[in-house]
Amino acid sequence: MIEIPATIKDVAKYAGLSIATVSKYLNGGNVLEENRKKIEEAIRVLNFRVNELARGLKTNRTMTVGVLIPSLENIFFTSIISKIENILLQHGYSTIVCNYRESSKLEKIKLEFLVNKMVDGIIMVPHGEEVSHIQELRNKNIPVLLIDRMLKDVECDVVMSDNLNAAYNAVEQLIVRGHRRIGIIGGPEKVYTTQERIKGYIRVHEDYALDIDEDLIKYGGYDIESGYRILEEFMEMANPPTGIFVTNYEMTLGAIMAINKNNIKMPDQISLIGFDNIQLAKVVKPSLSIVVQPMDEIGETAAAILLSRLNGDYGTFPSINRLKTELLIRDSVKALAR
Amino acid sequence: MIEIPATIKDVAKYAGLSIATVSKYLNGGNVLEENRKKIEEAIRVLNFRVNELARGLKTNRTMTVGVLIPSLENIFFTSIISKIENILLQHGYSTIVCNYRESSKLEKIKLEFLVNKMVDGIIMVPHGEEVSHIQELRNKNIPVLLIDRMLKDVECDVVMSDNLNAAYNAVEQLIVRGHRRIGIIGGPEKVYTTQERIKGYIRVHEDYALDIDEDLIKYGGYDIESGYRILEEFMEMANPPTGIFVTNYEMTLGAIMAINKNNIKMPDQISLIGFDNIQLAKVVKPSLSIVVQPMDEIGETAAAILLSRLNGDYGTFPSINRLKTELLIRDSVKALAR
DNA sequence: AATATAAGGTTAAACGTTTCGCGATAGGAG
DNA sequence: CTCCTATCGCGAAACGTTTAACCTTATATT
Incomplete structure (x- = not known):
């Protein structure tokens, strides 16, 4: 038996309140204790959840960040992403992960896709030296942060290794x-x-x-x-x-x-x-x-910077981060006799 | 200088046609050759692109598939995903990749997220033996396909190795x-x-x-x-x-x-x-x-089955696929003298 | 007692699409 | 010449939210 999802309208009716009040509750506004209870019961009973599509349409924000990397089969990138995703989630943002299989053409297609999905910000590893598609994001006022590689011809936040x-x-x-x-x-x-x-x-x-x-x-x-x-x-x-x-x-x-x-x-x-x-x-x-x-550190830094941009804080823009690497010398290296 | 995105309304006005006609064009309907040209020019000049949020709100489809795996740092899963993403893209579907870091709790959260994002279908590697959250997807009429692991207590398409x-x-x-x-x-x-x-x-x-x-x-x-x-x-x-x-x-x-x-x-x-x-x-x-x-084959099979479900074809449901593995015997194995 | 203030609720418009039902036009059949 | 049909365009409602502006009520202030 297929259930048809409840809308805010249904919740309002069930609770005997107006749509606006329910909406206010949903977005953290003040409602009477008594009404809060009614609303919460209605939500529970009707198994209501916000339609993010409708919400996004109104607010112009999707609370979603796009992440674009060259390859999903490269653990260097995927472990950075895993970290990023985790941190963003803690701040209410979710992540759409894409890979462009090392193809400049696909890179642009996927970037288009992310823009169409109306992501609020983008973290990416750029492929070539070309910059136009990234510049376009800036024109659309979408914050972009580059990972691992810097680009000469565009001002951008960057996080990479030294x-x-x-x-x-x-x-x-x-x-x-x-x-x-x-x-x-x-x-x-x-x-x-x-x-x-x-x-x-x-x-x-x-x-x-x-x-x-x-x-x-x-x-x-x-x-x-x-x-x-x-x-x-x-x-x-x-x-x-x-x-x-x-x-x-x-x-x-x-x-x-x-x-x-x-x-x-x-x-x-x-x-x-x-x-x-x-x-x-x-x-x-x-x-x-x-x-x-330092994969974890790269992820943490990238997430933190993007979050501040999403909050409108451009105080440090552009922020260029070169993180230190670690060097482990083991048995594969030998001292030569002189 | 920030550009403000054009809407279908702007396109209609520029082309001197109604919104409905432009919409018809966008969705592959017939319009006069003459009008088609006008519309195409308007789209180009105004740099118009469909607002997927609004479209999804109307059509109840997002042309998006959710993929949920235990870990992004496991190349077995990520290479399957890479394949799946590629195939789905060719059929007009895009993919939201999530990982739940081997945590049952996170698994449910991410699944919720995917549902909230209104994905049209889900491909996932389930974590435990619990089934309620998956059953819920079925109630919501969202096609689910399991990878790598089968679950006893729920009817589901599965693709895995033998x-x-x-x-x-x-x-x-x-x-x-x-x-x-x-x-x-x-x-x-x-x-x-x-x-x-x-x-x-x-x-x-x-x-x-x-x-x-x-x-x-x-x-x-x-x-x-x-x-x-x-x-x-x-x-x-x-x-x-x-x-x-x-x-x-x-x-x-x-x-x-x-x-x-x-x-x-x-x-x-x-x-x-x-x-x-x-x-x-x-x-x-x-x-x-x-x-x-056979990672590629797993990805291909999974994508094909999910696509047919998305097209409403449940002819073979549930489809259980056990793909054959390959065995390579090399120098790490020795024949014992008797 | 009159008035100001605060708290919380409501109405209605708007976001950008799709789509139903209808109207207009033109060509062909009889 | 009339009628039918095919083709294409249009107006308007609907999808599920948010939010500005306004209303109501209760309480505090003078």
Whole structure:
């Protein structure tokens, strides 16, 4: 037997009050104790719940935030989202999660979708360097916050890791252990995080007055395959590096597969520092050195900033947050004899 | 400069037509070629888009499907969702993804949220055995489809792996390689998938006329810690198993950590068959044997069934789908000498 | 006693759509 | 020439809320 949902009208009739009074109650206004009881009983009996569609139509707010990420299969993003969702819920906001499968075209489609769903704000990881679709959100007065990547051509709140110093510190640990030929496996050349991580690599070389061999800087696709391939390329060089820094999780996975497959001895033949996934680090043998990004902190910061924007507080706009990463050096890194 | 969104009224005025005609156009009705052009121009110039809130209020459909899973940090679920989202989008439906962080309480809250958001249908992974909140959806005439787990007390479409035979086949491979003491690390005792996998374990023992040692059947929490702990428990037994079957990804991870930590030789001291994550299988050394669930197929099947329900087609209701898993035997399993 | 104030209730318009029922026009059939 | 039918446009009601403006009543103030 299908139940037909009760409306505020039904509640009003049942309680013997006007619609306006019920509405006032629903929105936290003052009603007589006596009437409050009547209304609450009516709601309970009729199993009434507010029609959010109608409410949103009137108020122009949906109490919903859109979250848009490149991939749902990337635990770095999903654990940030999980945190965000949790915090927003505590403040009465709910979250619509979308992914654009690493496609710029889909990115725009999903963004349109979120706008059509009338979200009150958006948290996203932008794909390319293009900015027009984000600018459009700003024109529509929808607060946007970027995660993980900064964009040059638009003013926006951002929360990300301090990728430059993350790379600096990781490579530095190889340097102080006597490594002089250090390879870096970067992501796509145009992606912001790649550029930052390469900058860190270069800067630490300069600070230690070491020459840079351009052949030791390689760009991958942030995917497993490129980690695998580039590691093999490095090891096939006439003069291979003694240490390698891999700049994301998927490529780290690929690199380790290549090491296992080719029976390369780690850390004797090669020292490796990977990225992001602390569980992987423990599962690999010898235990893997990694850079860990503060996912929870990223989520918390992002949620807090967006909430303040939703409350109309633009005091600190635009707020640029570079959060510190953690560096764990384990058995996959070896000190070289001089 | 903030733009104020155009309404259908503005479009009608600009095009010199009535609201009703514009609405007809928007919903695929016939309008004169001449008027169609006018409307299209008006829409373009005014940058009009339908207010989905208002539309939903009228039509009682939001063209939105809710997806509810236990955790966003579990790649098994998120990759199924990614597939589902993609297919639904092609049919004009969009997806609201929620997770309930393994909490029955949160599960109900999120379900409420989805209902409040007036989703047209729901795909979910249920948490416990309780059924009332799901029954309520049925009363509200909202199609529900369960993934991964079946519930006894409610008629529902289900899509899941054939967990029983997955376990049967995995354990059988250990048996035919001469293993006689085989441990199984199951999930929580009350969870459907655990029960099925244990059933498979028992049935294959019966079919090969092998005695079952109750001590070799252990229940964990489907988390890393229990995989780690139970593996150690097994190895500390006076008469430890020679082969172990681990029944989900996280516990597989934990088990491998324990093996690495305790310097246990795999496969010489212990043969291991894990679960779910094919990438992990390649990264671990020696290469890991695993059961792989057909995530894409689960997503496709789920989306297809829900779509037919949304179109009012209940011809096959309830549709119970047990999809076959794949078994990969690699170097982590050793044949015992007799 | 007259008046001001506060508290709480009500009426009615509005939000942006869809859709029913009707009217107008034009072409074809007889 | 008349009538029928097909096609398309229009007016207006309805969906379930919120909210501004106003009304009523009771109490406090002078």
